[in-house]
Amino acid sequence: MKNILMILTSHSKLENTDTKTGVWLGEFTDPYYEFKDAGYSITLASPHGGQPPVDEMSKMTENITASNKRFQDDEELKTAFSSTKKLSEIDPKDYDAVFFAGGHGPMFDLAKDPECGKIIVSFFNDGKPISAVCHGSAAFLSTENIDKNFLNGRRISCFTNTEETLVLKRGKVPYLLEDALKEKGAEIKSALVPFTTHVEQDGTIITGQNPVSAGPTARKLIEVLDNM
Template identity: 65%
Template sequence: MQKILMVLTSHSEMENTDGKTGVWLGEFTDPYYEFIDAGYAVTLTSPKGGRPPVDPMSELTENITGSNRRFQDDQAAKTAFSQTTVLNQINAAEYDAVFYPGGHGPIWDLAKDNNSGILIHDFLDSGKPVALVCHSPAALISAELQRPGFLQGKVVSAFSNTEETMVGRSGNVPYLLQSKLEELGAEVKTALVPFLSHVETDGLLITGQNPLSAGPAAKALIELLQQRPEETLPKGEDENSSSAQFAE
């Protein structure tokens, strides 16, 4: 069974406000069930381990998705979510792909996390796909710090400056993600209409613009995996063993 790693933020504080952030729930649950339903084992990890913070806005009625409701009735998935592995304990060699859900949190922690930056390079260097959605392409900033010039000419998508302004949080973040990625040399492409789904694939790098792009980005990741022959498991692993937090 192929294994997918999902990297979640551990950051919960917005700037200049008492408002909270964290993982945008649908950006986790939509891809999570795409992977589970396609037969992949999923491991969850975060910089601090344990239960990641969830952006309260993503749990409002107008933002609830079908996968959110499924998650609330899925005790095994909720247990896995509350017990994420600490990121520095993850070995990229044990997984076939990595997916980064968004929420505002990544623009603080994953953008600076050396372990995350190294992890992204480990996957790409091994010919394994990397997918990031909404604000999680901020993790590419750490990858850029590890290897200056990494983002030069990369075609990516991410939560746009326009969308940040429209959700009223542009004054509560340390930088605008689209602008930051462009400053580092990336070509950021977005949908013509804000908040519509948009996914870019540049080689093994898949990026989605916003919450509606999470499921499509996961499907794009699965398509890449299906194009690659399943590799033999690492030494010491077998089909019945898994480091996944949820494989039951």
């Protein structure tokens, strides 16, 4: 059985607003059930461990996915979600792939978490798939203190500057993720139309652009794993 490590944010605060952030629920539940239904074992982790915050906007009717509804009736998963492991407790050798869920939170914590950087570099060096969706791609910024050139020339997808503007969050985040990744040398790939699906694969790195890309990104990761 393949073992997937899913990493979630522990951060809940945006800038210049009382609005909270956290995990974008569908960017966790859509991939989770793709992995579960494929027969994989899944471990949840976050910087602080325990219950990650959830972006309340992701619970609104227009953002609810079928997997969100499934989650509400899944007592086993809700228990696991409330008791994630700390990143410091994770040994990358125990897992076959890692997936970073989105929500604005990763821009604040995963982007600079030293344990996150170690995990990514370890997976990469071992030839294991690394996947992220939306703002989960901020996790790649954490590699800078280990390998300053890690992102140089890599094709990555993420929530774009245009999408950030359209959701009115530009003044509420510390930086624009697309710009930050480009500054480290990444080549950003995205759909021509905002908020439509885009999945990018560059070797063992698989990334998705936005919430609707979460399930397709997970399926691409499954495809890569099944062919390894």
